[in-house]
Amino acid sequence: MDLKNKKNKWKHRHFWQSFCHASAGLLTAWKEERNLRFHSFAAIAVFLLAWLLQLGLFEWLWLGLCVTLVLVSELWNTVLENVVDLITECKRDPLAKKAKDIASGAVFVTAVFAAISGAVIFIPHLLALF
Template identity: 40%
Template sequence: MGLNAKKPQTSKNHSFWQSLRHAAQGLSFTFQHEGNFKRHLAIATIVIVLSAILQVAKTEWLWLVSVIFIVLIAELWNTVVEYLVDLLVAKQYDTMAKHIKDVSAAIVLVASLLAVIVGLIIFVPYVLQILA
C-alpha cells in the first residue's frame, strides 16, 4: 500500500453523509449481487405504474408503498443473514446454517405473500370494474 493510499475504514462513521454513503453502497451491493432484489424492484415498478394508470385511492397507495417497502426490507435482511452465515461457516455445510438461511428466506416469502394479498384486494375490484 502506497503512502497516500487511504486506510480501509473499520471505525464508526463520522458524519451523517458518511453513514448515508455507506448505506447507499449497501443498497447498490445488494442490487448488483442479489437477483431476487432486482426482481422485487421490477415488480414494484410495474405495481407503481399500474397504480398510477388506474388512479388508485390515497389509502391504497399507502398500502401498496408499505408492502413494497416491507418486501425490500425483508430481502435486504435476508441478504445480511446469508452473508453473516457464509462468514461464519465459510461455505462448509452446516445443518444450523441451513435452518438459519431457510428461515430467513421464509421471512421474504411471508412478506411477499402479504404483498400479493394486498395487491389482489386492491387491484381485483379495478379489473372487475374494467371488465364489467
C-alpha cells in the same frame, strides 16, 4: 482507559458518510441478489399499475408499505446469508442451512402478504374496467 476518549473507527460522524455507505450497500445488494432485482422490478410494475388505475391515497400507502416490507425483508435475508457464510466460511452446515431457509421463509411470508394485499387493492379496480 477511558472509553469516551477512544475514537470508534467504525462510527460515522457525518450524515453524508453514512448515506454513502448505505447507498453502497444497496447497490451491492442490487448487483448480487437476483431476488432483490426481481422484487424491485415487481415494485415498479405495481406502482405503474397503481398510477394507471389512479388509486387513492390509502391504497398507495398500503402498496408502499407492502413493497417496503418485501424489499426490507429481502435485504435482511441477504444480511443473514452473508453473516452465516462468514461464520461458517461457506462450508455446508445443517444449522446454517436452517437459518438461511428460515430467513428466506420470512421473505416468502412477506411476499405472500404483499400479493394478497395487492390483489385486494387491484382486483376491484381491474374488474371495474370491464
